[in-house]
Amino acid sequence: xxxxxxxxxxxxxxxxxxxxxxxxxxxxxxxxxxxxxxxxxxxxxxxxxxxxxxxxxxxxxxxxxxxxxxxxxxxxxxxxxxxxxxxxxxxxxxxxxxxxxxxxxxxxxxxxxxxxxxxxxxxxxxxxxxxxxxxxxxxxxxxxxxxxxxxxxxxxxxxxxxxxxxxxxxxxxxxxxxxxxxxxxxxxxxxxxxx
Numbered sequence: 405x406x407x408x409x410x411x412x413x414x415x416x417x418x419x420x421x422x423x424x425x426x427x428x429x430x431x432x433x434x435x436x437x438x439x440x441x442x443x444x445x446x447x448x449x450x451x452x453x454x455x456x457x458x459x460x461x462x463x464x465x466x467x468x469x470x471x472x473x474x475x476x477x478x479x480x481x482x483x484x485x486x487x488x489x490x491x492x493x494x495x496x497x498x499x500x501x502x503x504x505x506x507x508x509x510x511x512x513x514x515x516x517x518x519x520x521x522x523x524x525x526x527x528x529x530x531x532x533x534x535x536x537x538x539x540x541x542x543x544x545x546x547x548x549x550x551x552x553x554x555x556x557x558x559x560x561x562x563x564x565x566x567x568x569x570x571x572x573x574x575x576x577x578x579x580x581x582x583x584x585x586x587x588x589x590x591x592x593x594x595x596x597x598x599x
Contacts, residue, residue: 449591507535
């Protein structure tokens, strides 16, 4: 009987020790630092447009209610080591979730602006490539929200340390995957549009 009691105590002590060791390890790993990728692009680039201010209304000219052309964009000096830029324009307020209006990449590092009415072609004269937006088309697709509250349109520029080996017509998902680990800085400009 003593042996049974003794082995029972040993098991209890072993379980107790395991619990004491496992719980802190679990808590420490859950509260540990975020992976390095989440800190990508901590340096900021200032992105502006002559068409609208940060948080301002996007003129109808740049939407499906007007000519649907892209607005002019300009950005500040990127960090050293920048090889190319990428641009993504999203509507996070779309009814079915985030809707992508523009995907562009391999914009040359010497560029500091995009003129108004960029062509909706696979490749631009400077070598920049355009991906497909969520309308299934190349290049910029203007805001076209359903009637109701204003939607936010987020223009995000990324400074990258490499040229991406992607083809024109690539999706935002593919672009984000290819950029991972190569973002030196980023900047965002948000405009509003309501119908």
